[in-house]
Amino acid sequence: MRFILRRIAFYAFTAWAAITINFFLPRMMKGDPVSAYLADNPEISPDAIASLRILFGVDTDLSLWEQYLEYWQLLLQGDLGRSFSRGLAPVTDVIAAALPWTIGLVGFATVVSFLIGSFLGSIIGWYRGSRADAVVPAATFLSTVPYFWMALIMIAIFSTTLGWFPASHAYDKGSEPAFTWDFAGQVVHHGALPAITIILASLGGWVLGMRNMMVTVLDEDYITVAQAKGLTQRRVLYRYAARNAVLPQLSSFALSLGFIVTGTLVMEMVFSYPGVGQLLLDATNSKDYPLMQGLFLVITMAVLFANILADVAYAILDPRTRHMEA
Amino acid sequence: MSLHIEQLDEAAPNRRVVGRVSGAFAMFSNRKSLTGLAIIAFFTLVAIFAPLIAPFDPLEKDYTALRQPPSGAHWLGTTHMGEDVFSQIVWGTRGVLAVGFLAGVIATFIAVVVGVTAGYVTGWKSEGLSALTNVFLVIPSLPLIIIVASQFYNPSYALIAAVLAATGWAWGARVLRGQTLSLRTRDFVQAARANGEKLPRIIGTEMLPNLTAIIASSFVGTVIAAVLGLTTLAFIGVIPITNLNWGTVLYWAQQNGAFPNFWWWYIPAGLCIALLGMALSLVNFGIDEYVNPRLRSSGERARAMRKKGLKPTSAVTVVRSSEAEQK
Numbered sequence: 271m272r273f274i275l276r277r278i279a280f281y282a283f284t285a286w287a288a289i290t291i292n293f294f295l296p297r298m299m300k301g302d303p304v305s306a307y308l309a310d311n312p313e314i315s316p317d318a319i320a321s322l323r324i325l326f327g328v329d330t331d332l333s334l335w336e337q338y339l340e341y342w343q344l345l346l347q348g349d350l351g352r353s354f355s356r357g358l359a360p361v362t363d364v365i366a367a368a369l370p371w372t373i374g375l376v377g378f379a380t381v382v383s384f385l386i387g388s389f390l391g392s393i394i395g396w397y398r399g400s401r402a403d404a405v406v407p408a409a410t411f412l413s414t415v416p417y418f419w420m421a422l423i424m425i426a427i428f429s430t431t432l433g434w435f436p437a438s439h440a441y442d443k444g445s446e447p448a449f450t451w452d453f454a455g456q457v458v459h460h461g462a463l464p465a466i467t468i469i470l471a472s473l474g475g476w477v478l479g480m481r482n483m484m485v486t487v488l489d490e491d492y493i494t495v496a497q498a499k500g501l502t503q504r505r506v507l508y509r510y511a512a513r514n515a516v517l518p519q520l521s522s523f524a525l526s527l528g529f530i531v532t533g534t535l536v537m538e539m540v541f542s543y544p545g546v547g548q549l550l551l552d553a554t555n556s557k558d559y560p561l562m563q564g565l566f567l568v569i570t571m572a573v574l575f576a577n578i579l580a581d582v583a584y585a586i587l588d589p590r591t592r593h594m595e596a
Numbered sequence: 597m598s599l600h601i602e603q604l605d606e607a608a609p610n611r612r613v614v615g616r617v618s619g620a621f622a623m624f625s626n627r628k629s630l631t632g633l634a635i636i637a638f639f640t641l642v643a644i645f646a647p648l649i650a651p652f653d654p655l656e657k658d659y660t661a662l663r664q665p666p667s668g669a670h671w672l673g674t675t676h677m678g679e680d681v682f683s684q685i686v687w688g689t690r691g692v693l694a695v696g697f698l699a700g701v702i703a704t705f706i707a708v709v710v711g712v713t714a715g716y717v718t719g720w721k722s723e724g725l726s727a728l729t730n731v732f733l734v735i736p737s738l739p740l741i742i743i744v745a746s747q748f749y750n751p752s753y754a755l756i757a758a759v760l761a762a763t764g765w766a767w768g769a770r771v772l773r774g775q776t777l778s779l780r781t782r783d784f785v786q787a788a789r790a791n792g793e794k795l796p797r798i799i800g801t802e803m804l805p806n807l808t809a810i811i812a813s814s815f816v817g818t819v820i821a822a823v824l825g826l827t828t829l830a831f832i833g834v835i836p837i838t839n840l841n842w843g844t845v846l847y848w849a850q851q852n853g854a855f856p857n858f859w860w861w862y863i864p865a866g867l868c869i870a871l872l873g874m875a876l877s878l879v880n881f882g883i884d885e886y887v888n889p890r891l892r893s894s895g896e897r898a899r900a901m902r903k904k905g906l907k908p909t910s911a912v913t914v915v916r917s918s919e920a921e922q923k
Contacts (some may be wrong), residue, residue: 280730281726283727283731284730284731284734284735287731287735288735291735291740295743295744319806335878343609345599398898399897399898400898410874410877410878411870411874412879414820414824414870414873414874414876414877415866415867415870415871415873416827416828416831416866418828418831418832418846419846419862419866419869421872422846422850422855422862422866423606423863423866426855426856426858426859427856430855430856431856446853464730482884482891485890485891486888486890486891498706506746525733525734525767525770527732527734527736528734528736528737529736529737530737531736531738532737532738532828533828534738535738535739536738536828536831536832539832540850550739550742551832554742554832554833554834555833556748557746560744562739562742562743563743563847565739566739566740566743569736569739570734570735570736573734573735573736573898577734583727
């Protein structure tokens with residue numbers, strides 16, 4: 271129980287910190303893009319002006335504390351302001367349209383990459399000192415290649431030269447999202463290349479991390495005991511060594527999620543994938559501050575949620591966390 | 597007899613200094629680290645002597661040679677404006693290294709202050725600093741950096757480095773806190789405290805020497821992250837093109853339809869990023885092996901056993917006896 275309470279307290283604190291950073295960022299910046307925009311576009315509805323005023327602290331004589339309370343009220347109503355570049359559509363609607371694409375693609379590819387990488391790493395760690403060690407330099411190289419550059423190379427090879435996959439967008443031009451087999455096929459076809467890029471670009475880190483943990487764990491006495499008992503190699507490898515080595519791997523998975531998300535956002539821009547990354551780039555280029563702020567908040571919350579899932583997986587794999595509760 | 601003592605006295609401090617210096621560099625004295633350091637030294641030299649190495653000015657336009665493939669005059673070809681790609685990459689090394697190392701220094705400083713303090717103090721102060729560290733670890737940095745950077749018309753290298761450092765110190769702080777926590781209960785630290793030594797002295801002379809490897813590794817880690825961060829920001833166009841670096845080269849290539857035909861325009865810059873990143877990772881692997889000897893010895897031991905005709909993955913009793921033989 272203590273474990274769960276501590277984690278809940280941590281997530282609540284992080285969420286609060288992210289929201290508060292989001293509150294202070296526009297107020298600390300010099301210059302005032304929002305009131306400039308408001309002055310240029312007098313036809314905005316008074317409703318939209320009111321929420322923008324609260325979100326960005328423009329034209330207000332309220333104290334900082336009162337602004338902060340107003341800001342929270344607005345957030346709890348699900349109002350993140352209006353997007354300048356999308357015809358003043360509510361930011362929440364704009365993001366809601368893009369979010370499923372990113373979560374589907376990045377979530378799937380990251381989990382697959384983690385699983386493949388950890389499996390490969392445990393095998394390479396098991397056969398330490400053999401020819402399998404040759405994988406290490408290759409994995410190092412893969413783990414330092416920038417995501418966006420790998421995306422460009424993938425497009426050049428598999429899309430432009432070989433023509434196997436489309437180079438951009440999430441589905442064919444002219445078709446509407448629908449729950450049909452045809453549309454699902456398009457989504458898979460368009461998503462394959464971005465997914466392969468994410469898997470390849472993040473694979474190296476998982477392989478190396480798991481391999482190093484395996485090498486460390488394999489020297490433990492309980493491995494020696496397990497082998498002395500005459501257990502099969504398979505059992506020692508998967509149930510004794512890999513199961514212990516995967517725990518630190520899982521915590522580093524949770525912690526590097528922010529980093530992975532950063533990489534995949536840029537990769538989305540390269541593929542013009544209609545997800546959050548593309549939206550962030552558009553917002554940056556058109557100086558759409560409400561949308562940028564909203565995206566920061568939503569991306570952070572998504573990463574927090576993924577962290578919670580990683581925690582649950584950790585508790586399932588490591589009985590000690592559950593014992594502490596009892 | 598007295599001569600002997602004099603000699604000893606003279607030699608002792610000297611030897612101690614030599615021992616200390618070589619001890620501090622022991623973590624780099626393995627093949628991986630040395631390879632990595634050699635590549636980094638190469639890039640550093642390129643950055644310092646950029647005006648001598650680059651055959652052209654990076655922005656010098658030659659309208660008679662547009663989008664030329666590599667040739668004797670232009671080693672890596674030219675851009676759509678006839679600029680020499682090789683010269684752009686050589687000059688771009690400066691920006692990448694300057695931002696990378698500056699960000700690394702700032703971030704490591706923050707990490708040491710926060711991490712060691714969080715590990716040394718107890719109770720709510722330690723928990724609070726640890727929570728702060730974790731918040732910065734979890735919050736995705738790129739959207740934050742984009743928001744901050746896009747507010748400036750023409751951010752300087754120092755500003756970019758500071759922003760990258762402000763979002764990149766948390767990993768080092770977390771690792772340092774863990775190590776400090778385990779150090780502070782060790783006997784030699786307890787003894788120093790019992791002797792009434794002051795806190796700065798305990799941290800400075802008792803604990804920091806035991807943390808150098810971790811500090812070095814977190815420095816290298818932040819440099820990698822900063823190099824990737826800078827090139828990413830330049831590639832998406834958040835950093836203005838007047839800051840020439842490898843990411844800017846890729847930005848121009850992407851903007852001007854270099855893909856996929858003008859390979860000389862985008863392949864080298866990306867390879868440079870990957871090569872520098874790999875060199876830094878190699879340095880870190882060397883440090884890892886220094887800190888965790890099991891990583892270093894596992895391969896050697898397995899190879900030694902294979903020579904004797906034994907399988908390293910089986911035969912438990914033999915594993916132990918072969919180890920005993922070595923001792």
